[in-house]
Amino acid sequence: MHEQIELEKINQVIADYFDNITKENWVAVKELMPYFIKAGIFNADVKKGLPIRKVLRSLDADNALAKIPFVHAERKDKDTYWYFVRPGSSYVSKAINDTGVTKKQKAKIIKAGSDENYVIDLCDELLQQRASRQHKFGFLLGDYHKNGKTRTALPVDAYYAALNLAIEFIEKQNSGSVSFFDKVERRTISGVSRPEQRKIYDERKKKSLRANNIQLIEIGNSNFDCDNENKLVRNEAQDKKVLEKLLKEFI
Numbered sequence: 566m567h568e569q570i571e572l573e574k575i576n577q578v579i580a581d582y583f584d585n586i587t588k589e590n591w592v593a594v595k596e597l598m599p600y601f602i603k604a605g606i607f608n609a610d611v612k613k614g615l616p617i618r619k620v621l622r623s624l625d626a627d628n629a630l631a632k633i634p635f636v637h638a639e640r641k642d643k644d645t646y647w648y649f650v651r652p653g654s655s656y657v658s659k660a661i662n663d664t665g666v667t668k669k670q671k672a673k674i675i676k677a678g679s680d681e682n683y684v685i686d687l688c689d690e691l692l693q694q695r696a697s698r699q700h701k702f703g704f705l706l707g708d709y710h711k712n713g714k715t716r717t718a719l720p721v722d723a724y725y726a727a728l729n730l731a732i733e734f735i736e737k738q739n740s741g742s743v744s745f746f747d748k749v750e751r752r753t754i755s756g757v758s759r760p761e762q763r764k765i766y767d768e769r770k771k772k773s774l775r776a777n778n779i780q781l782i783e784i785g786n787s788n789f790d791c792d793n794e795n796k797l798v799r800n801e802a803q804d805k806k807v808l809e810k811l812l813k814e815f816i
Contacts (some may be wrong), residue, residue: 571606572632575620578604579635583651590654591637594618594647614647621647680786680797681734685723687801687808688732688784691816692725696732700724705773707766719766721774721781728815731774733767735785736795784811 578600582592586600595614601607607616624630625638625645637656639646650656682698689695701718709716723732757765774781788807790798797804809816 574604574606575601575617576633576635578606579633579649580652582649583635589651591648591650591656594621594636594649597649618647680736681722683797683799684734684784684789684804684808685732687805688723688812691805691808691812692728692730694725694727696723696725698723700731702773702777704777705770708762719770721770724779725815729779730815731779731781733770733781733783735783735787782811784808 578597582597582600593614594617595610598607598610598614598617601617602609610616621630621633621636621638622645624632624636630636630638635649635652637648637650639648639656648656685696685698699720699722701720703718705719705721706716707719721731722734724730725732771781786795786797788811789804790800792798
């Protein structure tokens with residue numbers, strides 16, 4: 566493919582972009598698609614930069630990336646991410662993988678420091694058991710997906726099998742409207758807003774757990790002393806007293 570593309574013209578567009586358009590030292594290749602189109606190199610953009618990515622992949626397969634000296638390939642396990650770099654500068658990745666931490670690991674780290682995890686840790690201590698966290702039951706399912714066949718299991722925050730006890734930690738965004746979380750304008754596959762869907766699922770959890778003789782206790786940040794951002798102050802001694810009252814039937 567690269568034999569059919571005017572590589573000199575591509576290089577000129579990239580050089581002009583760094584000289585006259587941007588002060589950035591590097592950009593994703595998709596950012597230059599409007600300029601490639603204006604120069605007549607491509608007729609239209611497809612999938613946010615696919616035409617130029619195809620050129621780069623072809624060059625890469627022929628070990629000829631040097632024909633576009635601006636290009637930098639950030640190679641991952643399965644995918645390659647393409648960037649153009651200003652002459653004399655270096656590409657500096659912002660990807661979480663550069664720290665040796667995957668997105669999944671990062672999510673676990675954030676979760677570990679959450680108020681929910683803090684409260685469940687205290688519950689584990691008081692109940693002298695280790696909860697199954699984000700526990701899923703075969704009978705507790707969300708609505709059907711677009712294919713009309715599959716459904717996702719709805720997890721509970723903690724489940725103590727020996728006690729037949731489930732715990733849900735209710736944060737502010739679950740009880741009130743918070744625009745970032747709610748995104749009211751978006752509709753779920755069931756045709757309702759996210760806040761409405763959340764309420765439906767909360768009720769479904771209660772009914773399904775009750776039907777299967779599993780007791781559910783809801784614990785919210787409203788039960789504890791919180792700061793101005795509605796985050797727990799984390800007075801452990803006081804928080805344990807609150808939980809002792811909520812869990813008195815099981816302690």
